Amino acid sequence: MAEAALSLENITCTFVSRDDRSQRYTAVHDTTLAIAPGEFVSVVGPTGCGKSTLLNVSAGLLQPSSGLVRVFGEPLSSINARAGYMFQGEALLPWRSALDNVIAGLEFAGVARAEALERGRDWLRRVGLGGFENRYPHQMSGGMRKRAMLAQTLIRDPDIILMDEPFSALDIQTRQLMENEVLDLWMAKRKAVLFITHDLDEAIAMSDRVVVLSAGPGTHPIGEFHIDLPRPRDVAEVRTHPRFVELHAAIWAVLREEVLKGYAQQKRV
Numbered sequence: 001m002a003e004a005a006l007s008l009e010n011i012t013c014t015f016v017s018r019d020d021r022s023q024r025y026t027a028v029h030d031t032t033l034a035i036a037p038g039e040f041v042s043v044v045g046p047t048g049c050g051k052s053t054l055l056n057v058s059a060g061l062l063q064p065s066s067g068l069v070r071v072f073g074e075p076l077s078s079i080n081a082r083a084g085y086m087f088q089g090e091a092l093l094p095w096r097s098a099l100d101n102v103i104a105g106l107e108f109a110g111v112a113r114a115e116a117l118e119r120g121r122d123w124l125r126r127v128g129l130g131g132f133e134n135r136y137p138h139q140m141s142g143g144m145r146k147r148a149m150l151a152q153t154l155i156r157d158p159d160i161i162l163m164d165e166p167f168s169a170l171d172i173q174t175r176q177l178m179e180n181e182v183l184d185l186w187m188a189k190r191k192a193v194l195f196i197t198h199d200l201d202e203a204i205a206m207s208d209r210v211v212v213l214s215a216g217p218g219t220h221p222i223g224e225f226h227i228d229l230p231r232p233r234d235v236a237e238v239r240t241h242p243r244f245v246e247l248h249a250a251i252w253a254v255l256r257e258e259v260l261k262g263y264a265q266q267k268r269v
């Protein structure tokens with residue numbers, strides 16, 4: 001098999017309480033997951049199971065308690081410089097315009113201002129924000145802010161794209177439009193994508209492969225499904241494909257129990 005773009009090998013993450021060292025919570029236990037170059041992989045699992053934790057580990061923002069992350073074969077020891085990371089919440093700087101937000105990463109990487117601005121304007125156009133470069137985040141809709149975040153992530157042309165429930169706060173129409181745009185951008189460049197979502201429909205519509213995580217504690221993969229739906233896909237249309245319905249039923253059979261467990265845990269606290 002060709003070398004994985006990103007490989008998580010036997011990852012365990014235990015959080016230790018700062019106030020009471022005897023209080024520990026193992027969010028992720030012995031998780032192994034590899035993503036090939038150009039592959040679009042979604043990870044689904046109940047709220048609070050450890051999805052963001054796995055993404056933070058992949059980004060090199062969180063050191064696992066044990067296990068190894070490899071990036072194109074190389075062990076990862078600090079920030080994953082080959083990856084672009086689109087956060088779950090709002091990550092735009094409120095005092096910066098759309099354009100200045102989009103080029104922030106280039107600035108930090110030391111790219112000359114003129115070149116950064118040119119690339120920034122190009123990316124704003126690509127995500128449909130051509131006329132909005134001077135808008136501040138509070139002057140943009142939720143969908144526009146997400147587009148700006150997408151441009152901010154992709155402008156550095158990362159070989160690995162990490163996305164943490166990027167569209168979960170959007171209304172369904174905006175969300176489907178953006179999912180299709182992400183697929184178009186991905187089809188053009190074919191980077192490795194690790195896409196986190198709690199939405200099974202979204203996971204199936206977008207991905208080559210869907211990995212199901214168990215509820216915590218000790219979250220780990222409990223199922224893996226190849227999504228053999230034809231591409232290019234329209235995320236709204238593909239949902240009516242008989243194979244989509246079949247895959248959905250098969251994956252939900254595995255996921256359902258975990259969602260119920262996760263829900264019960266949330267109610268307890």
Ligand SMILES: Nc1ncnc2c1ncn2[C@@H]1O[C@H](COP(=O)(O)OP(=O)(O)O)[C@@H](O)[C@H]1O
Nearest residue numbers: 015025027046047048049050051052053054216
């Ligand atoms: N820094 C941390 N310290 C303590 N517990 C944490 C920390 N980060 C996450 N957790 C716990 O680990 C579990 C998984 O969290 P997370 O990965 O954010 O879940 P998800 O993204 O699947 O909703 C949760 O129970 C959460 O409370």
Ligand SMILES: [Mg+2]
Nearest residue numbers: 051052053088
């Ligand atoms: Mg999360």
